[in-house]
Amino acid sequence: xxxxxxxxxxxxxxxxxxxxxxxxxxxxxxxxxxxxxxxxxxxxxxxxxxxxxxxxxxxxxxxxxxxxxxxxxxxxxxxxxxxxxxxxxxxxxxxxxxxxxxxxxxxxxxxx
Numbered sequence: 001x002x003x004x005x006x007x008x009x010x011x012x013x014x015x016x017x018x019x020x021x022x023x024x025x026x027x028x029x030x031x032x033x034x035x036x037x038x039x040x041x042x043x044x045x046x047x048x049x050x051x052x053x054x055x056x057x058x059x060x061x062x063x064x065x066x067x068x069x070x071x072x073x074x075x076x077x078x079x080x081x082x083x084x085x086x087x088x089x090x091x092x093x094x095x096x097x098x099x100x101x102x103x104x105x106x107x108x109x110x111x112x
Contacts, residue, residue, distance in 0.1 A: 003057070005050050005065035005101070008110065009033065009093075011085030014042065016049040018057060026060065027053045039091040047100045064103050067093050068110040078107050 003026060006017040010033060017028035029049045034041050054062055069091065071083035078094025094105040 001060055002063045003060045005054075005062055007046055007050070007065065007067040007093075007097075009042070009046075009067065009069040009080065009083070009091065010110075011070060011083070014046065016046055016053065018050075018053045018060065018062065020060075026057050029053065033086065035087050037087055037089075039088040042088075042091065043093070043096045047097065050097075050101070062101065062103060065097055065101065065105045067097070067105065067107045069093065069107065070110050073107055073109045075107055078105065080107070 002021045003018050006019050008015040012033060013030050014033045015028060015030045018026040020026060031045060069080040069083060072081045074081060078092065080091040080093060082089060083091065093107050097105040
């Protein structure tokens with residue numbers, strides 16, 4: 001069965017989930033969004049948690065990852081710029097997630 005990774009990057013918490021094509025949630029993890037100047041540890045945690053969830057659902061095929069984030073989003077570059085309530089100047093999202101999983105990654109503003 002096909003599934004998608006889902007990531008919600010928030011000022012307080014970040015949530016990672018694996019969702020079946022029909023919409024049911026297979027698994028989800030929530031963790032405190034790191035309060036640092038560099039967003040690299042945040043992205044590393046997202047990748048680590050997604051990998052752990054996918055390993056627990058070995059019969060499922062993850063075909064893409066959707067990411068939502070607060071603040072100005074440059075969808076073409078795959079970067080969240082100056083997110084409110086966060087200490088980061090920018091959070092590069094699509095390139096590191098695509099490199100880790102080799103599947104399409106789509107970034108949207110969390111208001112959509």
